[in-house]
Amino acid sequence: MTKIFSPLSIGKMEIKNRMVAGPIVSNWADPEGNVTTRMIDTYSERAAGGWGLVVVEATYIRPDGNNFRQMLGLWNDRQVVGHNELAEAIQLAGSKCVLQIMHGGRTARYLATEIQPVSASALRPWNVNPRELSTEEVEEMVDQFGIAAGRAKEAGYDGVYIHGAHGFLITQFMSPFTNNRRDKYGELMRFPTEVVEAVRNAVGPDYPVMMRINGDEFLGEAGITLDLAKEQAKALEAAGVDALDISCGGFESGWHQIQPPYYRRGYLVHLAEGIKEVVSIPIGVAGRINDPTLARTIIEKDRADWVVLARGALADPEFPKKFAAGRIDDIRKCLACGEGCLKRLFMDLSVTCAINPRVGREWRYQMKPAANPKKVLVVGGGLSGMEAGRVAAERGLDVALYEKANSLGGTMALYQGMPKLHMREFTNIVDWLRRKLKTLEIKVELGTEVNGESIQGFGADVVIIATGAAPYMPDIPGIDNPFVFTEDDYLAGNVKLGSKVVVLGGHWGAETAVSLAREKEVELLTLVEESEDIGGSLDGFRQIVTKGYLEEENATILTQHKALQVVNEGVLVIDRNWRLTTIPADTVIVSMGRVAKDQLAKDLEGKVTELYKIGDCNRPNQWPILFAMEEANFVALQL
Template sequence: MKTLNASPIFTPISIGNVKLKNRLVVSPMVTVYCDPDGMATERFIVYHETKAKGGWGAIIVEDYAVDPLGRGFWTPGLWKDEQIQSHAELTERVHREGSKIIAQIYHCGRQTTPAVIGEQPVSASPLPCPVLGAIPRELTIPEIKKIVSQFGDTALRAKKAGFDGVEVHGAHGYLIAQFMSKYSNKRCDEYGGSLENRLRFPLEIIKDIREKCGPDFMIGFRISADEKVPGGRTIEETKTIAIKLEKQGIDALHVSAGTYESTWAIIPPMNITPGWIVNYAEEVKKVVNIPVMTVGRINDPFLAESILLSGKADLIAMGRPSLADPDLPNKFAKGQHDDIRHCIGCQQGCLETLFRNEPIRCLVNPTLGYEYLEELKKTEQPKNITVVGAGPAGLEAARTAALAGHKVTLYEQTDHFGGQFATGAIPPSKGDMSSFVSWLGNQIKKLGVDIQLNTKYTPAICDEEKPDVVIIATGATPNKPPISGIDGENVLNAEDVLLSKVSTNQKVVIAGGGMIGCETALYLASLGKEVTIVEMLPTIANDEEFTRRVLLLKNIEENHIEVITDAKITSINSNAVQIEKSQETINIPADTIVLALGMKSNNSLAQELEGKAPLKIIGDAIESRNALEATREGFLAGVEV
């Protein structure tokens, strides 16, 4: 049994000639913080500088396009010399804080967004990306040679800009991966067919980079160990490729998974087990002698530590955890474990916004992307602030106001923190949500917030305490439309069911097939109930983040939950639900009906307090939305009081 005296996380390691102070690496994540011409903005620079201050051993900066016609979003670029200067400022400021910085270089190929580049994408073969749909043009051999040279030129510009190395992006279904995989490469020339031919493109790229940048310049390679698509590459072929990549002169392998068709594997949501592809890195590590990096839902430094101790990987890439808490390494080094704000895998800010080509954000870290604004400052005029409601919006408002130096009192009419967010953690695979509520509660206690649970805030309390500002974060309440029989004893709401305030009988109909209805259905199915979902729309779970939706629908099918869409509930009685579908009336047997028909804002308190104190209304009390908006509004309310 190994004895842990000093954490292996903080053991230095060398990648080629680049020495890292610790084993924690920020994996590359598209941010949309650069300008459309690929130049580094102040927002982009400070975002990375903040991570460097947080103690990360290395930062891999995302997706430097080798050609402006080969990028999927507004990613950074080093396809021309004019871009070097802005990115040189980035590397200088990161180095000043003690971290190494590596430029990931890529070409999207068929995963290029036509709307971004305004032209037809290119690829190894004229097969469309199943997600984006555009049919690419098959590259000619002279065009392939040109792109090989573009990779080398881009790497050289990265070297001139002060980067410590480059990571060649051969994963996630981008152009290099398109050549390497039989899933996307159907060529019959020297760049297709056999594994040797399919590897010709990446091996030529590595050779070109080495010739242009010299023997001492660090070259890493990112690879999807398993593409998680029918006919895609799996781990055994990946191991063979790893051997050949090492022989060609790369200095490290970054082992990931997935393509755009399996986006859930590239950016695994909370439904996926933490550290789920560590064994892929372990398999690759068996066949190479260079450092191997693992990644994928490693959101806790203790988990990172155990992976290193087990010898399964040499480096730990933590992308989204660095979004949630850029100070994670420093906090862990200082033993401030309960101060670490963990990524919960919600995907709301880092993925949903990204696929709209908008700057990324973070639900649990409302300052992400706004670091350059320095919004939170200590006040010179402390106020008495009352916050009503202990959901994410209210908790974040209380935390931020207390950090700013105000005296804060938090009122919550129930006996617990979290509001709907706490309820949302109850269905299967959503337990990570409770960690954020727990973190917020711990932080406000440390900050001395006066917490009043089981207390309904009233105008009388306001008159007695005379706060300087009241922040109203009273959330939302379930919708209850006028349906015959909806007030029956066998009709329950989803929140009460999830909180175990009530019990259902065996045959359950869920009224509403949104995220809440679907997750409640899964929860009840896990308890052995026979569940049917009735939804008015043609499809279910349309309000769920798309990677989680894929897995949610799969779980609904596996749990044999019946789904009836395009149907309207017209009446409810003691043993059945009556619906209309395709102009036909159908009775569905049911012992219990659970309502999941959406939420409506609960802002009646604002009307009651009108004229008694300055008010700020935040979160679902304004409009029922998601927690990404709630935490940002809570943060701003705490800053601006």
């Protein structure tokens, strides 16, 4: 048997395989932090996917430790009831489960708590200046971790998983970056080891105690380095932890923790490997392990004892089950796009997955056989059209899909081929859908344009229009100049670049600008954006990394600048002080959003019994992947 499918002992707990569904704050609790039915539904579905262990998301142990509007809590006895239902639902579905207990410390969200955040030291404000906990208050905090662990045990979880990573309160004590105390807790490992001891005292010697720590804080010598993490791991093992899960980063380096698509897969494995050398307890690792072959190799090469898939478990809750059955091609691999999960969490909204919008909304997206046979015509082979076709066909409907271009995938297919920025992960969903259409034997006609008249000749009961959106072109003089192109032209390889490039539009255009700035022909790149910031359509970490890349390439970023005219020498812009400048350019790339291509839908109104419009041709620009997939499911499930 491949080692990844073999059992693993964590203290006295045995997990059936080495695939762990990692913790993901969902914002699905109620405002008091209580477990909700949707949490039970989602976790139950996740557990049924075959994970050896499901880690229930970060759960605050007292009201001032809360980071999000609807974060899960376990700070009073009444909450044990909901947690018990959650734990039992996961176990019933076949997985072991542990609860992650945490306190946000200086990063707690003041708007949710209305209490001044507390920390190891009054350092590094995040939302609001933190207050240093007194020695007595730290001792009280230690006890409260113990109490929360006792409640987790009472609720029936198979173990407890202490959050000592990611810059939350425990890391704030463990890191020189945030701890300059002068009392006994100035010793970096004092607080975390006391927490472990308090937890151990509360749960007894046989109950599994796991902990997540940073293998690197990615702050250089100012923070936790791998060498320091090794010492910390040894201290935690000595304090009684049964297993360590290695992650990284803090609020000032979070993109290393939740990596964008441009970071390599298995980004943190070297850290787990390093820590494994110095301790004898089992070690797990997370971070862009979205692929079964990679997961298997990490375990086979003994680089870690288990792998954690956090976003991967949202994108495909059945990852382990499909893997075990040899259905590797059937796994819907996470894109690291951040669109359904991280971006929404940063906005303090509920988390889902852009390519699996069922997550957290299972009751709305029930896959049931269609009540009546219907002929469904899908027009458009981008993401929304493909997904609508797939879902309708899985429900037993007779589906045909027509696409004007010679290939499937629409804008996603263009984006995944970004020449100088690694966006290849986006192929995951296009390829997955392509395979599904094939397996489901959906009739797919490429290179075939249909119109209002020809559609009526198909005799379809249902027509789903998924014709996408075209790049928006601003109505300014000179825009029809031959050296002005759209972002799509560049991505399709249809632009002969000059040395001076201006990109108009800095939101989606920020990533394209990185790729352009890295092209060997390009000596000068200027990004012009009307609003105050760039990269605003991306999740917060993708945005930060993209900005960093632009800085590395010495790109000029002009925010609060509006393009007025394209002239022979370049682009005439105006700034917020009404100053006019001509930015030199021999190539202009426009990336200012998209306009719905919905003419066909308009032509068909009143002429087809059931007509739907989905994806970019319905709502462009907002959540391009999520809305495409959501609308496709919403429509195809009601046919």
